Amino acid sequence: MIRVMDKLLLFLLSIVIGALSVLAFSIGINWIPEEWTSEVIGDLYSGHVEWLQWTVAGASLFMFLIALRFFYVSLRRSNSSAPSIDQRTEFGDIRISLETVENLALKAAGRQRGVKDLRARIRISEAGIDISLRAIADGESSIPVLTEDIQRAVKTHVEEITGIPVANVAVFVANIIQSTNFKSRVE
Template identity: 55%
Template sequence: MGRVADKLFLFLYSVAILIFSGIGLIVSMEWVAPAFAESFVDAIYMTGPAKYAAIAVCAALFLLSIRFLFVSLRKSRERSGSIDQRTEFGDIRISLETVENLALKAANRVRGVKDLRARVRVDDSGLDIQLRSVVDGESSIQQLTEEMQRGVKEHVEDITGIPVATVTVYVANVVQSQTFKARVE
């Protein structure tokens, strides 16, 4: 919904600026009798530098408005929220959120890992998955992270069929395990 509103506002802005800069350009080039536009643009007709500045500004605004108008009407080819694949049966779109959830599911299988977060980016060489985790401190961090990397890579590639270029693991903290003593009364 936000994208549609942004495009609509950009379209309306472009049309308004296009009209105003077109009128300003016509008046600055004296295509309209000075008596007709005298109340609005008296300073432009009186001084030479102001006239040329107005022509330059209006021409720039006119060109920018045409650019914005084309941008607002052009279909967006970039879909940042999904990965698109074409098969013999049709197109497949997998959201990045789906890939993040698959990565979290695979990483959660590793014992000793807590509080996971994932972020996925699409690169030319494949998926770049970044994991942020907290570990329990009972196991080797190197072994945990390597197991997470291997498990996430294999799981995401098996389920989606998309190659995973890198799996980066950031260990944010170590959680102290709490031991409870039996209370005798």
């Protein structure tokens, strides 16, 4: 919820800064007549148009509070570091980042013959790690055999290296690439 609110505030801040930039640019190159600018500034200082003073003061205070919020967010230390899998052993705590598990899965799947391109996504579930792989096959290997080999290799490799059970390895074959073999013709 906080992130959504921060995104909304950032959006509002960027709209206001953009509008003020366009206004300043327009005044700078005389698109807005000097008389109009002088009249608006005169109304602000004279107090004849009280609603204008309150509107400018309120908008300025609001923008200042948004700026303070982003200043605080930029300086605040993040309590959440990179997403990781935490384990406790008799010797202490172990933290393995999800990026590490992703790289292990990609390494194991990439060793399989017939795989051309891979992407992985890791999720943590109650039963262990869920690994989703997106692959592009070479088109010369049997897809059921290839995907089963990938699943077996990834599950074995990740469990062996991390010691964490792999609950599921899902493989999505997105496409195949036909290799073009040119035979030279001798006449």
